[in-house]
Amino acid sequence: MKEVVVIGGGAAGLFCALNIKRLVEDSANVVILERLEKVGKKILATGNGRCNYTNKNLQIKKYNNPSFVKSIFEQFDYNKTISEFNRLGIIERIDSEGRVYPSCEMASAVLDALRLECKRLGVVERCNFEVKKITKHGEEFIVENTRGVKMNADFVVVAAGGKADPVLGSNGSGYALLKPFKVHITDLYPGLVGAKFDPAQVKGLEGIRNKCEVKLYNKRNKMMIWKESGEVLFKKDGISGIVVMQMMTQVARYTACKKANHFYCALDLMPNKKDNEVLELLKERIKRLGEFPNESLFIGLFHRMVGMHLLKRSKIDLNGYIKDITTRDLQKLVSEIKNMVFEIKDSYPFEKAQVTIGGVDTSELVVETLELHAQPQMYAIGEIVDIDGECGGYNLQWAWSSAYVAANAIAHRIKVLEI
Ligand SMILES: Cc1cc2nc3c(=O)[nH]c(=O)nc-3n(C[C@H](O)[C@H](O)[C@H](O)COP(=O)(O)OP(=O)(O)OC[C@H]3O[C@@H](n4cnc5c(N)ncnc54)[C@H](O)[C@@H]3O)c2cc1C
Structure with a gap:
């Protein structure tokens, strides 16, 4: 009987554990170790509580490392996700942009279905178990928690997530677990997060939403590097919204x-x-409207405060009258409406991010199995790996696909060892 330990009971850990157990049945014990009091806390927060678990129009170019992702999706793609989820009892509902949700539109349905299948198959959950150290002794791994409790394992899957939104569980402790094995972790940044500006640049706009086209420029050479349309939400010191998160x-x-x-x-x-x-x-x-004060110029077009902001940016007297607006003022206004420029000071921190950019360098992993080159029988899956995708189901799809690939490889190895 082999012992498999999965560190982290998030999307990737749960899906990996149930697939290993399904494939090897009684040939292995599969245990999920979770630092929080319950597994799957982040799943409940996804898709605004509805869990956008994949996307019908998945494009690998929307990930940071398309060729690596392609190899993984060749083993477990969108269609397999839909059929595996159907097998778990989750029927898909697809919106006009291809985003896939459970038909009941409740993220809890996804977590409950994953946990039920784990239970049915005999996967063990051990919560309040924060892994602090993994060591290798001969053929065996010793996995130790923060209270000194130890577990033996033949296979270890590190599915501890990244650093985004740490109250939901992933506090970055997974990276330290890999350090003794000399695994290269690329630089980490918050992804799918708002943009921070100097507060003076957005004074008075907090809480306002405006549909915009957003363009991103490299400040050094003034080259545009990205653009997309969507709703921008102004904050007291920056902007947010899906389009802004994609930009960041x-x-x-x-x-x-x-x-x-x-x-x-x-x-x-x-x-x-x-x-x-x-x-x-x-x-x-x-x-x-010539007889009216300048602040009436944008009535019906923009939020009143956006109108005031445009006047201020164009240095037009707020107490003046519309009839006195000059041709030069008009040109400035058009330029602000079509091209309102903001310097990006920073991103909001990991606490506000949906995903981590960076992680286990993909060159550390065997692409067919997600096993670490540095340490056989140890695997890294999900967000802890240096793979990130855009909004719309891309990051959960990576969690399911990478989990399945590692599960399949482990099950295959266990079967070979049995012969
Ligand atoms: C608010 C929010 C909304 C999102 N919405 C979507 C969406 O709709 N669609 C989408 O595709 N993506 C979405 N994402 C991103 C997506 O949720 C993640 O990319 C995905 O859940 C990552 O799965 P994971 O299992 O790799 O990591 P996680 O879900 O972070 O799970 C890691 C688990 O490991 C545990 N853990 C960490 N360290 C240890 C340790 N040392 N010992 C034991 N346990 C440990 C953590 O407590 C956690 O439960 C969203 C993210 C956030 C924050």
């Missing part, structure tokens, strides 16, 4: 590979209109 993942990826280190972004508040169309629209307003 680009910032972290560019920083990580040292292609850029200072950035600014530009918001186009009227992406469906060209500059000259915005100009005509404002001219018509000036003609019609």
Whole structure:
């Protein structure tokens, strides 16, 4: 009987454990060690409590390392995810953008189904067990927790997640477990997170949402490196929203590979209109509303505070009258509406991030199995690996696929050892 220890009861750990047990049945004991009082806390928070567990339009180019991800998805892809989830009793509901949720739209349904299958198969959960150290003694691993309790294992799967949103469990302790095995961990950055600005740049806009096209620039050469449309939410010291989170993942990826280190972004508040169309629209307003104070210029177009902000940025007197707006003022306003520039000071911290950029260097892993080159019979899966994807089900899909690949490899090895 082999002993398999899975460190971390998140998406990757649960899915890996149940697949190992399903494949090897009574040939191995499979135990999940979880530092929190319950497994799967992060799953409950995903997709705003609805769990966007994959995406029908998955594109590997939306991951930081497409070729590595491709090899993993060749073993376990979107279709297999849907059928495996159906087998767990989860029926998919797909939205217009391809995001897949459980039909009941409850993340708890995904966690409950995973746990039920673990229970049915005989996977053991040990919670309040924070692993502090892994050592190798002869053929065996010794896995020790923070209270000195030890467990023996023939196979160890490290599924301890990254550093994002640590109250949900993944506090970064997984990286330290791999240090004694001399595994290279790439630099870590918060991903899918808001952008921090100087608060003065967004004064008065807190809480306002505006649909925009967002462009990201490398400050050094002023080259645009990314753009996407979506809803931007202004905060007291920055911006957030899905489109901004995607942008900040680009910032972290560019920083990580040292292609850029200072950035600014530009918001186009009227992406469906060209500059000259915005100009005509404002001219018509000036003609019609000339007797009114400047703050009335944008009524019906933008939130009142966005209008005030545009006037301030264009250095137009807030107490003046619309009829006095000059051609030069108009040009400045058009330029601010179409290209409102903000310097990005930083990202929000890991506490506010959905994912970690960086992690176990993929060159440390056997791509077919996710076993560590440095330590046979030890595997790394899920977010602890230096793989991250965009919003929309990409990161959970990586968790399921990497978990399945390692599970399959371990089960195969156990069967071979049995012969
Ligand atoms: C708010 C939020 C919403 C998200 N929404 C989505 C979404 O809708 N779709 C999507 O695809 N992705 C989403 N993500 C990202 C996705 O949830 C993660 O990428 C994914 O859950 C990672 O799975 P994992 O199992 O690798 O790590 P985790 O889910 O972080 O699990 C790791 C587990 O290991 C435990 N652990 C850590 N260290 C130790 C230790 N030393 N000993 C024992 N246990 C340990 C942790 O407590 C945790 O339970 C979201 C993330 C957040 C924060």
